[in-house]
Amino acid sequence: MKEEDKEQYLKRGPLAVLAVLKNLLKNQTPVMVSHARGQFITRLLYADKERLVVDYGSNDYENQLALEMKELHFTAETHGAKVEFALEGLESDDHEGLPAFGAALPDLLWMIQRREFFRVAMPLDPIFYCYVKWPDGSGEGRLRLQDVSLGGIGVLGDSPVPETLQGGEMFKKMRLELGEYGQFEVDASLINVGQRSVVGNKNETVVTPRLSFRFASLNFSQERLLQNMIFSLERLAREKATRFQ
Numbered sequence: 001m002k003e004e005d006k007e008q009y010l011k012r013g014p015l016a017v018l019a020v021l022k023n024l025l026k027n028q029t030p031v032m033v034s035h036a037r038g039q040f041i042t043r044l045l046y047a048d049k050e051r052l053v054v055d056y057g058s059n060d061y062e063n064q065l066a067l068e069m070k071e072l073h074f075t076a077e078t079h080g081a082k083v084e085f086a087l088e089g090l091e092s093d094d095h096e097g098l099p100a101f102g103a104a105l106p107d108l109l110w111m112i113q114r115r116e117f118f119r120v121a122m123p124l125d126p127i128f129y130c131y132v133k134w135p136d137g138s139g140e141g142r143l144r145l146q147d148v149s150l151g152g153i154g155v156l157g158d159s160p161v162p163e164t165l166q167g168g169e170m171f172k173k174m175r176l177e178l179g180e181y182g183q184f185e186v187d188a189s190l191i192n193v194g195q196r197s198v199v200g201n202k203n204e205t206v207v208t209p210r211l212s213f214r215f216a217s218l219n220f221s222q223e224r225l226l227q228n229m230i231f232s233l234e235r236l237a238r239e240k241a242t243r244f245q
Helices: 003-009 014-028 060-068 219-245
Strands: 008-013 031-035 038-042 044-047 051-055 070-077 081-087 089-095 098-104 109-115 129-133 140-148 152-158 170-177 183-199 205-215
Touching: 003 109, 014 044, 014 070, 014 081, 014 109, 031 044, 031 060, 038 060, 051 089, 060 098, 109 129, 109 183, 152 183, 170 205
Parallel strands: none
Antiparallel strands: 008 109, 031 038, 031 070, 044 051, 051 098, 070 081, 081 109, 089 098, 129 140, 129 170, 140 152, 152 205, 170 183, 183 205
16 A cells, blocks of 8 residues: 555544544444454444453453453454554453453554445536535535545535544535436545645645545435436546547
């Protein structure tokens, strides 16, 4: 992976890390724990800004080995993304009266978004928008669609986005306005907060907020609408490329 891509997927600091772990916790996502002498599958039981608690494995010997290790790697597979982080050891703990592993919250983790779905770039004309309600209560935001797939969208902000955005937030009833293709509302989770830098007409660097969202789910009519739009935009792009050959 290129260094710039690594930075894109890096979540650093308690709030950003906790947001991802809370999502694993909510969905009861299986977690693979690997170390120098073995591996086992478990799940998160609790997480806050300082600490996390992980369930014991099914084998007492494997649990004892894990307590002796000084470096452990954790991997979880979520819908459309892979989460990875490391811990410098586990301690004996308990959760609701049952034995468990405890550890300090990791300083950082990787949340690597997978391109599971065919993704198409949106045209510059016409511009399509989506509308969101910011989680901090600061009002509604309008974002330009940059790319779209059946799994989610990439968008650009015409103005600064709230500084409190960390990734992992759920956006309810995000509204997609897709011109002649239609419109619909969908719940989506924020995957990444980044920036796009381009050189403007006056040779100055223009920096624009870029957000990546993953759809929570699409119903049949929404999926059909998006699929028709993706096919249509891809066909138009091919026709344009052919004309300029």
